[in-house]
Amino acid sequence: MNLSRRRKISSHVETSSMNDIMFFLMLFFLIVSTMVNPNVIKLMLPNARSGKQAMKQPITISVDAAGTYFLDRTPITPTELEPELARRIQGLESPTAVLRVDASLNVQKLVDILEIGNRLKIKMVMATQAQQGK
Structure with missing residues (x-):
């Protein structure tokens, strides 16, 4: 008479929920890591009596x-654009210019203005209009 068990006992851990x-x-660590800025240093900044902020025009x-x-x-x-710009930016630490160029013009006029700004070391920002209907 053979009374041995035919079923073997196996130890198995369900890991599908893992x-x-x-x-x-x-997901939690990805979201949290985008919120953390590692370049920030916590400092106690000095107080100033005047709360005036310098606004750049x-x-x-x-x-x-x-x-x-x-x-x-x-x-x-x-x-006259380049000499007048040079006169207006005298004494400014980081001069900024906003470019507003009509969309129907060719690109060469924009490039000419950008070259003037590059020679005078002016930061140039192009003003655009948001597309309607999108």
Whole structure:
């Protein structure tokens, strides 16, 4: 008579729920890591009696559809643009100019203004309009 067991006992741990737990932990750490800025150093900053903030006023350079140049709403010729910009940025630490160029103009007028800004070390920002209907 053979009375031995035909079934073997195996020790098996169900790990299917571990996948869900690991997925949620990974999402949590990804979200938290994007919120943390490692370059921030906590400092106690000194107090100041005047709460005045220095506001930078950018210079606005505009070119309309007819090709007329404007420097802060003042009409100016393209040849006068560079000397007038150089005069206005004297004494400014980091001069900034906002470019407003009509969309119907060719790119060369924009490139000419950018070259002037590059020679004078002016930070240039292009003003754009948001697309309608999207």
